[in-house]
Amino acid sequence: xxxxxGVAATLVIGVVLLVRGIHVHVDRDxxxxxxxxxSSVPSGMRASHDGFGSTELPAPSIPSFRADIADLELSRPVxxxxxxTDKADEPxxxxxxxxxxxxxxxxxxxxxxxxxxxxxxxxxxxCFFYGPHDRPLLARGKRFLEGWIPVVQYAWRVxxxxxxxxxxxxxxxxAGIDNTVNFVQIHMKNAGSQPQSGRFTAALRHNGGDYxxxxxxxxxxxxxxxxxxxxxxxxxxxxxxxxxxxRESVPGVGYKDSxxxxxxxxxxxxxxxxxxxxxxLQPGETFTAxxxxxxxxxxxxxxxxxxxxxxxxxxxxxxxxxxxxxxxxGAKFSFPEKCVEEAMRAxxxxxxxxxxxxxxxxxxxxxxxxxxxxxxxxxxxxxxYLLTGHAKFSREGVIDxxxxxxxxxxxxxxxxNETKFPCPPAGHxxxxxxxxxxxxxxxxxxxxxxxxxxxxxxxxxxxxxxxTDPYGLMPPTYPYDNEMxxxxxxxxxxxxxxxxxxxxxLASFLGRTSEADEWTKLEQRFEANILKGIAASAKPxxxxxxxxYSYITGKKARRGFQEYETECDWENxxxxxxAEILAPEDPRVRGTVDHVRKSYAEGIMxxxxxxxxxxxITANQIEQYMAMGDSYTALKDxxxxxLHAGPTYEGFENLVRPWTDRQVDPxxxxxxxxxxxxxxxxxxxxVLLEYxxxxxxxxxxxxxxxxxCLSPAWTRPxxxxxxxxxxxxxxxxxxxxxxxxxxxxxxxxxxxxxxxAYYRIRIPYFKTLKSYETDAKLYRVDxxxxxxxxxxxxxxMRWQDKPAAHQGTVGDLLQEYRKANSFDGIDSQGRAIxxxxxx
Numbered sequence: 001x002x003x004x005x006g007v008a009a010t011l012v013i014g015v016v017l018l019v020r021g022i023h024v025h026v027d028r029d030x031x032x033x034x035x036x037x038x039s040s041v042p043s044g045m046r047a048s049h050d051g052f053g054s055t056e057l058p059a060p061s062i063p064s065f066r067a068d069i070a071d072l073e074l075s076r077p078v079x080x081x082x083x084x085t086d087k088a089d090e091p092x093x094x095x096x097x098x099x100x101x102x103x104x105x106x107x108x109x110x111x112x113x114x115x116x117x118x119x120x121x122x123x124x125x126x127c128f129f130y131g132p133h134d135r136p137l138l139a140r141g142k143r144f145l146e147g148w149i150p151v152v153q154y155a156w157r158v159x160x161x162x163x164x165x166x167x168x169x170x171x172x173x174x175a176g177i178d179n180t181v182n183f184v185q186i187h188m189k190n191a192g193s194q195p196q197s198g199r200f201t202a203a204l205r206h207n208g209g210d211y212x213x214x215x216x217x218x219x220x221x222x223x224x225x226x227x228x229x230x231x232x233x234x235x236x237x238x239x240x241x242x243x244x245x246x247r248e249s250v251p252g253v254g255y256k257d258s259x260x261x262x263x264x265x266x267x268x269x270x271x272x273x274x275x276x277x278x279x280x281l282q283p284g285e286t287f288t289a290x291x292x293x294x295x296x297x298x299x300x301x302x303x304x305x306x307x308x309x310x311x312x313x314x315x316x317x318x319x320x321x322x323x324x325x326x327x328x329x330g331a332k333f334s335f336p337e338k339c340v341e342e343a344m345r346a347x348x349x350x351x352x353x354x355x356x357x358x359x360x361x362x363x364x365x366x367x368x369x370x371x372x373x374x375x376x377x378x379x380x381x382x383x384x385y386l387l388t389g390h391a392k393f394s395r396e397g398v399i400d401x402x403x404x405x406x407x408x409x410x411x412x413x414x415x416x417n418e419t420k421f422p423c424p425p426a427g428h429x430x431x432x433x434x435x436x437x438x439x440x441x442x443x444x445x446x447x448x449x450x451x452x453x454x455x456x457x458x459x460x461x462x463x464x465x466x467x468t469d470p471y472g473l474m475p476p477t478y479p480y481d482n483e484m485x486x487x488x489x490x491x492x493x494x495x496x497x498x499x500x501x502x503x504x505x506l507a508s509f510l511g512r513t514s515e516a517d518e519w520t521k522l523e524q525r526f527e528a529n530i531l532k533g534i535a536a537s538a539k540p541x542x543x544x545x546x547x548x549y550s551y552i553t554g555k556k557a558r559r560g561f562q563e564y565e566t567e568c569d570w571e572n573x574x575x576x577x578x579a580e581i582l583a584p585e586d587p588r589v590r591g592t593v594d595h596v597r598k599s600y601a602e603g604i605m606x607x608x609x610x611x612x613x614x615x616x617i618t619a620n621q622i623e624q625y626m627a628m629g630d631s632y633t634a635l636k637d638x639x640x641x642x643l644h645a646g647p648t649y650e651g652f653e654n655l656v657r658p659w660t661d662r663q664v665d666p667x668x669x670x671x672x673x674x675x676x677x678x679x680x681x682x683x684x685x686x687v688l689l690e691y692x693x694x695x696x697x698x699x700x701x702x703x704x705x706x707x708x709c710l711s712p713a714w715t716r717p718x719x720x721x722x723x724x725x726x727x728x729x730x731x732x733x734x735x736x737x738x739x740x741x742x743x744x745x746x747x748x749x750x751x752x753x754x755x756x757a758y759y760r761i762r763i764p765y766f767k768t769l770k771s772y773e774t775d776a777k778l779y780r781v782d783x784x785x786x787x788x789x790x791x792x793x794x795x796x797m798r799w800q801d802k803p804a805a806h807q808g809t810v811g812d813l814l815q816e817y818r819k820a821n822s823f824d825g826i827d828s829q830g831r832a833i834x835x836x837x838x839x
Contacts, residue, residue, distance in 0.1 A: 081662045090141025091647035096662045097211045098140065098646035099368070099669050102150050102169040103295075105352045105393075106362055107177040109371075111295060112213060112669075113152045113167050115140050118205075119182050120212045121295045124238050126184065127208060127271065128165065129201040131158050134251070139165070144648045147342030149323045150349055151316065152648070160192025161281070163200070169295070170319040172306040179298060184291040185312050190281035199278045202291055203251075203271035204231050204238050211669045213368045218268045224249070225258035231273035236297035237304060238273065242289040245275035323349070330389030331726040333684060336719040337711065340683060343642060346649040347680030348388055351381045354673035355397050361404070364397035367673035369653050373401045375414050375427025376482075377674035379434040384677045386441045387684045389727050394438050395447065402431040403454045410461030414480075424477030425465070425492050432458045432499025436506040440696075440729050443753055448510050455503050456515065462496055463522050471549055472529030484566040487551025490537075490544065491571035493530050498579035500526065501695040523697070530581060534588065542591015546572045564826050568607055569596045573620055576627035580695050584628040593624050601658035603640030603817040611823035613656040615644040616675035619682045626685065629784065631709045632765045636816060638682065643817075651675025657823070686710075687721060690729050693757070700757050704728060704790070707737050707746065708762040712806070715764060717741045730756050730790075742770075746795040755790035763797070766805035770798045 081096050096115070103110035112120040117139030118127040128137040145151035151168040164187040169180045188198035204224075207215045222234045226247050230240045247255035250264045250272050266272055279287045290312045298304070327345060335341040354367035366377045382398035385391060405413040411423060412431040435455060439448040466472045474492045479485055500523050507516035533548035546567055573592045575582040582589050599606050605621060607614040618641050625634035645651050650671030655664045664670070686709040693701035707721060714721050722736035731752035738745050746761065758778075762785045763769045769781070776792035788795060 079661055080659070085140070087141060091143050092643070093140045093647045094644045094662060095646060095652060095656070095664060095670060096140075097669075098650060098652075099211055099213075100142065100144075100152060100646065100648040100650050100671060101350075101353050101368065102152060102167055102182065103353050104169065104171060104177045104180055105355045106357055106397075107171075107180055107295075108357065109295065110353050110368075111169050111180075111182050112368070113139075113142065114208065114211060116208070116210070117142070117154060117165065118208055118212075119167060119184060119293055120208065121182065121293070122207075122212075122214045123216050123296050124233065124293070125205040125208055125212070126182070126239055126291065126293050127203050127205050128186075129203065130163060131199055132197070134199075134201055137165070141647050144342075144346055144349070145320065147338065147649075148327075148345035148349055149320055150353065150648075151320060157191070160190055160194070160196050161198045162189045162191045163187065163198075164189075168316060168319050170315050170322075172303065172310055175303060175306055179294050179296050179303065181307060181310065181315070182293040182295065183312055183315055184293070186277075186289050186291075187286055188277075188279060188281065188288075189286040190283055193283050195283070196281055197278065198281050198287065199276065200289065201274055201276040202239070202241060202289075203275075204233070204273040205271050206268045209269050211666050213667075213669050215268075220260075220262045220266065222261050223258055224261065224273055226255050226273055231275070233273075233297055236299045237294060237307070238297045239291055239293040240307070241275040241291050242277075245277055245289070248274040248276065250274070326352075326390075331387070331732075332722075332724040333388075333687070333726070334720065334722045335683075335714060336716070336721065337713045339642065340711075343645070343649040344680050344683040347676040347683075348384060348390070350648075350650060350671045350676035351384055351673050351680070352393065354381070354671075354676075355393070358401075361401060362396040363401050364393075365673065367671055367676075369668040369672050373405075374674075375402055375405075375412060375431050377677070378402065379427070379430035380677040380681065381673055382434040382438065384680045386438060386727060387681060389725065391438055391442050391727075394434065399431075399435050399438060399451065402427075403435065403451065406454055406457065410457035410459075410464075412458060424480050424489075425461075425474045425496065426477075426480060426489075428458065428461065428474070429492065429495030429497070429499035433495065433502050436499065436502030437729070439506055440502070440509065441727050443509075443731075445510065448506055452506065452510060452512070455506060459500060459503050459519055459522070462500055462526065466522075466526050466529065471533060472525065473533060473548060476551070479566055482570040483546035483568050483572070485547045485551045487547045488533065488549055490533075490546055490548050491574065493526075493533070493548065494571065494574050494579045494581060497523070497526055497530060497581065498695060501579075501697055505696055520697075527581070534575075534581070538588050538591070539595070541595055542588040543595035544572055544575060544588055544592045546570060564608055564611065564823075568609070569599065569605070570617060571620055573624055575624065577623045577691065578695070580692070584624075589624060589628060593621055593628075596621060600816070601819075602644070603637065603813075604644055606658065606823075607654055609823060611657065612654050613644065613658055614654055615641055615651050616653070616672070616678040619678040622682060623685065626689065626709050627691065629762060631762065634686075634709055635711050636813060638686070639813070640817060641679065641682070645679070646670055649676070649679065651679060684723075684726075688723055688726055688728065688733070688735075690756070691760075696729065699754065702756055703758050703760045703787075704730060704733070704756040705760045705762070706735055706748075708760060708785075710762075710764045712764070712766055715739045715744065715767070730754055742800050743796060743798045746797075748793050748795075750790065752790065757790075758787040759790060759792060761786045761788070761795065761797075763799065766802055767799040768802050770800060772797045 099112050099114050101110040101112055109122060114120055117137035118125050129135060130137060139154040142152050142154040145153060151166060153166050155164045166185050169182050171177045171180050186200050188200060190196045206218045225232050229243050231238045249255045249259055277289050281287060292307060333344055354365045356363050356365055363373050364378045364381050365371045366374050378398045382394035385394040402412055407413055411425060412428045413423060414426040435451045465475050469475060473488050474496050476488045483489055504516050504519045504523060507519060534544055537548045538544050573596055575592060576584040576589045599610050601610060602613055605614045605618040606612060618637055622634045622637045652664050652670045653668055653672040655668055656662060687707050689705040691705055692703045693699060696702050717740055719739040720736060724734045725732050733750040735748045772786060774788050774792050774795040776788040778789035780787050
C-alpha cells in the first residue's frame with residue numbers, strides 16, 4: 001500500500017516498511033501464519049464485506065458526552081482486521097471503514113463517500129455494484145484529486161476490465177449551496193487483448209446503516225418510479241443516470257411501472273430503482289456513465305431544469321477551479337515529500353467542509369462526529385485558517401460564534417455543557433486565544449475594537465475566578481470531557497493563561513495602556529499560581545497530571561463512571577508550548593512527555609489508559625518535542641500520526657482499540673475536523689513556528705523558527721522546502737530552503753510589521769554543521785541552532801551527514817509502532833488493567 005511514494009530517506013523508509021508489515025505480528029491470542037488468504041465477498045445485493053465484523057451496528061448518534069460510548073465500546077466484539085483488506089496497490093487507509101466527504105463550505109450538510117463507495121446524504125443513498133455477480137463496491141483506497149481537491153477517485157480491476165469511479169459535489173449555477181448536487185462518473189475499460197464484458201450497477205437506498213452518520217425518516221409507503229434517465233421517490237427526484245441502462249425495481253425484478261415500497265418489502269437498507277450497464281468492450285474500448293444526485297430529493301421545477309443542463313465535465317472543471325482559487329489565495333507550503341504537502345492541503349479542505357450555517361450564523365464544527373460548534377476544537381480549526389492565510393473563515397465560523405455565546409459573567413460558553421450549571425471554563429481560554437490571535441495576525445484594528453469589549457469581559461472572568469478560588473486558579477469542575485476529573489483541570493488554566501497573554505497584547509496593539517498594565521499584573525499573579533499548582537502536583541518522575549492539586553476520579557466524580565474512564569492525559573503536557581508555562585529544558589516537561597509516552601500504542605497516544613488510540617491528540621506531545629529541540633522524536637511521532645490517517649488524510653477522534661479491528665464506533669466516523677486542524681497546523685509548525693518571550697509579552701525574546709524540524713526525506717540534493725506569503729504574528733514571510741550536496745541555502749523575504757528577535761534554524765539531527773555564511777547583521781551558533789537577525793535574506797549552511805545517524809531508525813520506528821500498553825479490562829475497583837505488550 002502507498003503512504004509516501006518515492007521516498008528514500010531512512011526515517012520514512014521505516015514508516016513505509018512499517019505500513020507494509022503492519023499485519024505481520026503475533027497477537028496475545030492469535031498468530032498469523034503463512035500467506036493470508038484474501039477474504040471473499042458474497043455475491044448478490046445487500047452483501048457485506050468480510051474482514052470487518054458485523055455490519056448490523058447501532059444507528060449513529062451524537063453522544064451527550066464523548067466518553068459515554070464506553071459501555072458500547074466494551075461490549076463490541078473485536079477481532080484482528082483481515083490482512084487481505086489492505087491492498088498493496090492502493091493508497092494506505094488506516095481505518096477499516098474510513099469515510100470521507102464532499103461538498104462546499106457552509107452548505108447545510110456534507111455528503112459522505114463511505115468505505116464501500118456509497119454516496120450518503122442522510123436523505124438518501126446511492127450505492128454501487130460491479131461485475132457479473134453484482135459484487136458490492138469496496139472503496140477503502142479512495143483519494144482526493146491531486147491528494148487534496150475534494151474530487152474523490154477510486155480505481156480497481158477485475159480481470160481485464162479496469163474500473164474507475166469519481167465523485168464530487170457542486171452547487172447548480174445560480175442555485176446556491178442549500179441543495180448541492182453529487183456528481184458520480186464511472187468508467188469501464190477493456191485493458192486486455194480480447195473482447196470482455198463489463199458490468200456496473202447503481203441503486204437507490206435510504207440508508208446503508210454502516211458508518212453512515214445520521215439520517216432522516218423512512219417510510220414503506222413511499223412510491224418509486226423510474227424514467228429512462230431518472231429515479232423518483234414520492235414524486236421527488238432521487239437521482240439521474242445516463243441513458244441506456246437496464247432498469248430494475250428491486251434486484252432481479254425488471255422495472256415496469258411505479259411501485260410502493262411495501263410491495264417489495266423495501267426497508268431502509270434495501271436496494272431499489274437500479275440502473276445497470278452491461279457492455280461488451282473491445283480491446284482498449286471505454287464505456288462511461290454519469291449520475292447526478294441532489295443532496296435533498298426535490299420536485300422543484302426550477303432546480304430540476306438547472307440540474308438537467310448541468311453536465312459532468314463542465315461542473316467538474318468549475319469545482320476544481322473553485323477549490324484551486326480558494327487554496328491558492330492563501331499561503332503556499334511545499335515539501336519534497338508529496339504526502340506531507342497533500343496532507344496539509346487536504347487538512348484545510350476537511351476543516352472547510354466542516355462548516356455549517358446555524359440560524360443564519362456561519363459556524364465551524366468538528367465535522368461528522370460532532371456537527372456542532374465546539375470551542376475547544378474550533379480554536380484549532382481557526383488557527384489553521386490563520387496559519388494558511390484564510391483568516392476570514394476564523395472570523396466568520398469561529399470568533400463570531402464564540403463571542404455571541406458569552407455569558408453575562410464573561411465566560412465563553414462551551415456547547416458540551418449548555419444545560420449544565422455552573423458551566424465549566426472548558427473553552428474559555430481557547431476562545432480568548434483565537435479572538436486575540438486573529439487580530440494580531442491580521443493587524444486588523446477594526447476587528448480588534450469589535451472584539452475588545454468581549455475580551456475585557458473574558459479577562460474580568462479570569463480575574464474574578466482566580467481571586468475567589470482558594471488556589472488562585474480557574475474554577476474546578478466536574479468531569480465534563482477529555483481529562484475526566486473533578487477538580488482543577490490543568491489544561492483550563494494553561495489555555496486561560498495563553499488567552500490572557502493574547503488579551504494583553506491586543507490591549508497594547510489598540511493603545512489601551514491602562515488595561516494592558518492592569519492585565520499584566522493579573523497575568524503575573526495567575527502565572528505564579530499555576531506554577532505553584534504544577535510544583536505541588538508534579539510526581540517524582542516530573543509528570544504533571546491532568547489536574548492541579550487534589551482532584552477526584554471515578555465513581556466519586558460522577559455516578560456511573562469507572563476509574564479507567566477518568567484522569568486521562570489530554571492537554572496536561574502543554575507546558576513548553578503553546579502557553580510557555582515552563583522552559584523546554586525544565587525536567588517536568590521531559591518527565592510529563594515521558595510519562596505519557598508509556599501509554600502509547602501503535603506509535604501514538606492512547607485514551608483511557610491504553611484502551612483507545614487517539615490519533616490527533618498526539619500532536620500535543622509532538623509540539624513539546626519540537627519546543628525541546630527533540631526533532632527525531634517529533635518526526636517519529638508525526639509519521640505515526642500520518643500513518644493513522646485515511647487516504648484523503650482524514651483523521652479520526654477516538655474509540656479504536658490498539659491492535660484489533662481498526663474501527664471507530666459507528667457513531668463517530670471520520671473525518672474529524674479537529675484531527676485535520678491538528679495535522680495541518682502541525683505540518684506548518686515543523687518548518688515555521690513562533691516561540692519565546694512568554695507568548696510575545698517579551699518581544700525582545702520572541703523568535704521565529706525556520707526549517708527547524710526537518711525530515712531526512714526533505715534534505716536530499718535537489719530537494720526544496722518552501723512557504724510563500726505565510727502569515728506569522730510578525731507579518732507575512734516567504735522562505736525557501738534549497739538543498740545541495742552537503743549544503744543548504746535559505747532565502748528569505750519578509751514583510752514584518754514587528755520583526756522577531758531572531759530567526760532560529762535548527763541543524764537537522766542527522767547533520768553536522770561545518771560552516772555557514774549569511775548577510776545578517778547579527779548571527780551566532782546556539783547549541784544545534786543558528787540564530788540570525790531578521791534582516792537576513794540569505795543563509796548558506798555547509799553540513800555533512802552524521803556517521804550512523806540513521807542506524808537503528810527503522811527498528812526504532814517499528815518498535816514504537818508495535819509496542820502497546822494494552823488495555824486488558826478493569827479490576828474489581830474499576831481501575832484499568834494495563835500490561836506492557838509487544839505483538
